[in-house]
Amino acid sequence: MADQTRRERLNRPRVLSAAVALADVEGLDAVSMRRLATELGVVPMALYKHVADKDELLDGMVDVALGEVPAEIPDRAQDDAGDGTSAEDGWRSAVRTRILAARRIQLRHPWLRRALETRTTRTPAVLVYLDALIGSFRAAGFSDPLTHHAMHALGSRIWGFTQDLFEDANQPPPDPASLAALAQHFPNLVAAASVAVHDDGTVVASGCDDQFEFEFALDLLLDGIAALHRQGWLPPRR
Amino acid sequence: MADQTRRERLNRPRVLSAAVALADVEGLDAVSMRRLATELGVVPMALYKHVADKDELLDGMVDVALGEVPAEIPDRAQDDAGDGTSAEDGWRSAVRTRILAARRIQLRHPWLRRALETRTTRTPAVLVYLDALIGSFRAAGFSDPLTHHAMHALGSRIWGFTQDLFEDANQPPPDPASLAALAQHFPNLVAAASVAVHDDGTVVASGCDDQFEFEFALDLLLDGIAALHRQGWLPPRR
DNA sequence: CGACATGGTGTACGCCGTACACCTAGAGAG
DNA sequence: CTCTCTAGGTGTACGGCGTACACCATGTCG
Numbered sequence: 286m287a288d289q290t291r292r293e294r295l296n297r298p299r300v301l302s303a304a305v306a307l308a309d310v311e312g313l314d315a316v317s318m319r320r321l322a323t324e325l326g327v328v329p330m331a332l333y334k335h336v337a338d339k340d341e342l343l344d345g346m347v348d349v350a351l352g353e354v355p356a357e358i359p360d361r362a363q364d365d366a367g368d369g370t371s372a373e374d375g376w377r378s379a380v381r382t383r384i385l386a387a388r389r390i391q392l393r394h395p396w397l398r399r400a401l402e403t404r405t406t407r408t409p410a411v412l413v414y415l416d417a418l419i420g421s422f423r424a425a426g427f428s429d430p431l432t433h434h435a436m437h438a439l440g441s442r443i444w445g446f447t448q449d450l451f452e453d454a455n456q457p458p459p460d461p462a463s464l465a466a467l468a469q470h471f472p473n474l475v476a477a478a479s480v481a482v483h484d485d486g487t488v489v490a491s492g493c494d495d496q497f498e499f500e501f502a503l504d505l506l507l508d509g510i511a512a513l514h515r516q517g518w519l520p521p522r523r
Numbered sequence: 524m525a526d527q528t529r530r531e532r533l534n535r536p537r538v539l540s541a542a543v544a545l546a547d548v549e550g551l552d553a554v555s556m557r558r559l560a561t562e563l564g565v566v567p568m569a570l571y572k573h574v575a576d577k578d579e580l581l582d583g584m585v586d587v588a589l590g591e592v593p594a595e596i597p598d599r600a601q602d603d604a605g606d607g608t609s610a611e612d613g614w615r616s617a618v619r620t621r622i623l624a625a626r627r628i629q630l631r632h633p634w635l636r637r638a639l640e641t642r643t644t645r646t647p648a649v650l651v652y653l654d655a656l657i658g659s660f661r662a663a664g665f666s667d668p669l670t671h672h673a674m675h676a677l678g679s680r681i682w683g684f685t686q687d688l689f690e691d692a693n694q695p696p697p698d699p700a701s702l703a704a705l706a707q708h709f710p711n712l713v714a715a716a717s718v719a720v721h722d723d724g725t726v727v728a729s730g731c732d733d734q735f736e737f738e739f740a741l742d743l744l745l746d747g748i749a750a751l752h753r754q755g756w757l758p759p760r761r
Numbered sequence: 762c763g764a765c766a767t768g769g770t771g772t773a774c775g776c777c778g779t780a781c782a783c784c785t786a787g788a789g790a791g
Numbered sequence: 792c793t794c795t796c797t798a799g800g801t802g803t804a805c806g807g808c809g810t811a812c813a814c815c816a817t818g819t820c821g
Contacts, residue, residue: 294799318778330779331800339778402640412709419711432715433731438740440680447678471650473657477670493671502676505751509743532768556809568810569769577809763821770815777808784801791794 295327297335301345305394308346313396318342343400344408350394351387351410376425377507383418388445388499398446418443430520435510442503447495533565535573539583543632546584551634556580581638582646588632589625589648614663615745621656622741626683636684656681668758673748680741685733 293299303325308316318339322329336342391397401411415436422432436443468475531537541563546554556577560567574580629635639649653674660670674681706713 317776319776328801330781330802333779334799412712416709416712419715423711423714429714434736434739436715437685437731437736438743440678440685440740442678447675471654473661474650474654476661476667477657477674493675498672498675501672502678505676505747506743509747513743555807557807566770568771568812571810572768765819765821767818768816770813772811772813774811775809778806780805781803782801783803785799787796787798789794789796791792 295325295331295335297345300325300332300335301342301349304342304346305349308396308400309394313399316342316346316396340406344404344406347397347400347404348408348410350390350397350400351408351414353390353393374511376421376427377511379421380418381503381507383414383421384439384443384445384503385500386445387414387443391445398444401444402441415443425514427514428518431510431513431518435513438510439503439506442499442506445499447499533563533569533573535583538563538570538573539580539587542580542584543587546634546638547632551637554580554584554634578644582642582644585635585638585642586646586648588628588635588638589646589652591628591631612749614659614665615749617659618656619741619745621652621659622677622681622683623738624683625652625681626737629683636682639682640679653681663752665752666756669748669751669756673751676748677741677744680737680744683737685737 300321304316304321307321307324318332319329321342322332325332332342336345404411407415419432419436422435423429427435464475538559542554542559545559545562556570557567559580560570563570570580574583642649645653657670657674660673661667665673702713
């Protein structure tokens with residue numbers, strides 16, 4: 286209690302959560318060993334007493350973020366909700382709920398996508414998540430091959446990534462002049478991007494609803510998967 | 524013709540294609556300004572006479588790769604193939620063909636995925652590709668909103684990426700011992716990864732067919748999109 | 762012939778990850 | 792109570808990175 290100006294001793298969890306906090310605020314690029322060290326009031330090499338190298342730091346960050354929410358296990362949801370949903374559809378809401386939970390944490394930690402994408406080793410939290418998701422399919426009687434393909438079809442969508450390599454190309458409100466120029470060369474792109482070009486000529490800035498897009502795509506996939514399951518999909522014979 | 528030992532003068536195309544070649548052989552990480560310079564027998568700073576900075580180099584590489592194949596425009600395919608496919612389905616095969624073409628070039632340039640993902644500016648070839656793809660939908664009478672959602676639903680799949688954040692977790696042939704350990708903690712994951720664990724106990728190493736997985740997922744999405752189009756999907760009123 | 766643009770050079774700066782040798786403080790054993 | 796051991800923090804150094812800036816070489820054109 287006396288003169289506790291002394292800095293608390295470092296440990297792995299403190300290092301990891303400091304890294305997560307830093308990435309949350311300043312982005313993944315700000316997370317360098319040196320920067321993180323000064324953030325913790327410590328010399329860069331001190332970190333190496335707690336993580337083997339930067340790769341392991343990133344792995345740890347991913348695990349921290351991923352372990353944040355999915356502790357709750359929403360499996361077998363609405364089995365007994367007396368409405369239209371039958372027990373048959375339990376897997377669907379379980380998968381959907383879990384993925385949307387992942388999406389929420391991904392929105393809280395925008396760096397997670399890039400971090401996860403560059404990881405090559407699969408850390409515990411990743412495996413836990415995957416296993417749980419796959420479990421929902423299998424518990425509903427999905428064959429292993431269909432489960433396998435379903436997971437592939439969902440792809441990185443399982444992490445809640447909005448995989449917008451198709452970005453709306455012009456974040457700044459579409460300055461009419463340059464938009465006109467763009468529209469000349471890429472009429473289709475402009476039409477699909479800024480969905481609402483009204484009769485009065487005003488452009489309702491695309492500002493497309495990411496959450497809607499995500500659920501739209503997710504449901505499209507889940508519908509397709511459900512249909513295959515219902516009709517007893519079998520792998521094509523070789 | 525005399526003593527032409529003199530090195531050819533550099534220019535932007537030469538720089539870009541050298542970068543592409545280097546990335547093809549040694550991966551994207553090998554493409555540093557310094558390394559690329561020595562590859563071209565030139566001092567690092569010389570490159571800056573041809574590209575503004577590294578970002579622009581990457582942009583250029585993407586454009587080179589993307590401009591490689593889709594010059595062919597397979598739109599309106601099998602309109603007049605007297606078989607089961609109706610003209611109504613023209614968009615489907617056009618979209619499918621174009622995406623599979625993109626996939627082929629992505630397989631030829633494995634670095635393309637990461638490069639495209641880190642790009643923030645949309646370069647000409649990217650816009651051309653997007654515009655063409657969107658054009659296929661619109662030409663088939665897709666509403667702009669549905670086209671928009673369809674593009675989002677396809678997501679980065681339009682580039683032919685196999686978006687395997689769900690990787691089979693163990694590239695090395697599944698050493699039985701560690702596999703057993705893994706199976707204990709993650710039974711579902713192991714079951715779905717190594718699809719074929721036969722009755723005789725032998726494990727047919729997953730070695731899952733990427734091309735099949737890709738087309739499976741793509742067709743799932745296209746089926747869903749086709750259904751929505753057929754039944755005249757309308758955006759939910761706000 | 763001289764000006765000028767184009768393109769290649771050399772040096773330098775501030776970042777990065779991290780190897781390696783060192784020091785320090787506290788805990789447990791004698 | 793000291794002695795030793797160890798976990799954790801330090802300092803220095805190296806080789807890589809992107810790139811700013813001043814400079815020089817070469818060809819073209821007036």
